Amino acid sequence: xxxxxxxxxxxxxxxxxxxxxxxxxxxxxxxxxxxxxxxxxxxxxxxxxxxxxxxxxxxxxxxxxxxxxxxxxxxxxxxxxxxxxxxxxxxxxxxxxxxxxxxxxxxxxxxxxxxxxxxxxxxxxxxxxxxxxxxxxxxxxxxxxxxxxxxxxxxxxxxxxxxxxxxxxxxxxxxxxxxxxxxxxxxxxxxxxxxxxxxxxxxxxxxxxxxxxxxxxxxxxxxxxxxxxxxxxxxxxxxxxxxxxxxxxxxxxxxxxxxxxxxxxxxxxxxxxxxxxxxxxxxxxxxxxxxxxxxxxxxxxxxxxxxxxxxxxxxxxxxxxxxxxxxxxxxxxxxxxxxxxxxxxxxxxxxxxxxxxxxxxxxx
Numbered sequence: 001x002x003x004x005x006x007x008x009x010x011x012x013x014x015x016x017x018x019x020x021x022x023x024x025x026x027x028x029x030x031x032x033x034x035x036x037x038x039x040x041x042x043x044x045x046x047x048x049x050x051x052x053x054x055x056x057x058x059x060x061x062x063x064x065x066x067x068x069x070x071x072x073x074x075x076x077x078x079x080x081x082x083x084x085x086x087x088x089x090x091x092x093x094x095x096x097x098x099x100x101x102x103x104x105x106x107x108x109x110x111x112x113x114x115x116x117x118x119x120x121x122x123x124x125x126x127x128x129x130x131x132x133x134x135x136x137x138x139x140x141x142x143x144x145x146x147x148x149x150x151x152x153x154x155x156x157x158x159x160x161x162x163x164x165x166x167x168x169x170x171x172x173x174x175x176x177x178x179x180x181x182x183x184x185x186x187x188x189x190x191x192x193x194x195x196x197x198x199x200x201x202x203x204x205x206x207x208x209x210x211x212x213x214x215x216x217x218x219x220x221x222x223x224x225x226x227x228x229x230x231x232x233x234x235x236x237x238x239x240x241x242x243x244x245x246x247x248x249x250x251x252x253x254x255x256x257x258x259x260x261x262x263x264x265x266x267x268x269x270x271x272x273x274x275x276x277x278x279x280x281x282x283x284x285x286x287x288x289x290x291x292x293x294x295x296x297x298x299x300x301x302x303x304x305x306x307x308x309x310x311x312x313x314x315x316x317x318x319x320x321x322x323x324x325x326x327x328x329x330x331x332x333x334x335x336x337x338x339x340x341x342x343x344x345x346x347x348x349x350x351x352x353x354x355x356x357x358x359x360x361x362x363x364x
Contacts, residue, residue: 008129022115028095031086033078033083042082045142049146051066055084056071070354071086089126090117138163148170149170165299166303190272192205214259229251313343
């Protein structure tokens with residue numbers, strides 16, 4: 001059974017980790033599968049930067065979900081066993097409170113008055129949303145990419161409330177390379193005259209967001225995939241109005257098409273806040289060292305998945321999580337996948353991901 005998109009208002013003002021308070025905060029979520037009377041079969045999915053709560057399609061909402069091949073009856077995340085909840089992150093623009101939301105104190109969008117967003121805020125807001133629904137413990141917690149960071153934060157902040165933990169292409173803290181890439185993406189947005197210091201209306205910094213998305217897309221896949229998929233293929237028709245520097249190659253056309261679609265579905269300020277939250281996250285802040293921070297996790301079993309071609313969240317970061325948890329006596333399974341699809345493998349390479357996820361979760 002699936003429900004349509006729902007929203008829950010968190011009780012009281014929401015205090016942010018890096019300072020500032022939201023007078024009210026709403027979290028959008030979707031669910032699949034029956035919730036048992038004891039409410040002890042909940043699997044929570046925390047998302048990456050851009051997806052909303054619609055992880056899977058259903059009879060009530062048949063539109064494609066971003067994890068359709070993973071979530072459903074008899075699938076790896078089996079909705080016949082689990083009551084699956086996917087929340088839209090605090091700070092996003094798909095219904096949950098973020099920079100694009102109206103500040104009830106002013107009647108205008110928050111914009112740059114939105115407090116600094118931390119990964120811990122995303123985790124805490126998700127947890128408070130579940131508690132508002134009467135759910136106090138998770139059978140399993142799953143997070144890819146930014147969602148994996150949020151899952152780590154959740155398991156660290158609320159260690160007794162997580163039964164099993166799955167992190168996918170995640171990290172205890174961002175590498176200098178990842179920070180540099182995201183910094184350039186944010187600069188592209190902020191340098192767009194349409195940004196207006198975050199006080200834009202309508203399309204806003206469409207060019208800046210389009211360029212930021214292109215740069216992101218380049219880092220989400222591997223160089224090997226780009227080479228095998230596009231080679232040096234030319235477009236069939238060039239736009240003469242674009243002149244000598246118009247789109248010439250198929251790979252350019254692909255980036256342009258996907259970036260334009262993204263601009264129409266995502267808010268630039270929300271992108272800035274979510275992007276920066278990944279840079280700010282550091283497990284070492286929860287105990288003084290990464291080892292001490294991960295040492296707070298009490299999950300009965302953990303699955304850590306990394307991809308060999310992922311250079312945004314490289315494999316050694318996944319090995320670090322698994323090695324430290326194992327050293328601390330935790331039951332850990334580390335999976336090193338040889339997918340060609342880079343960081344985005346968890347969205348597209350279901351032939352590799354689904355068996356690993358399903359095998360782990362069937363024992364949860």
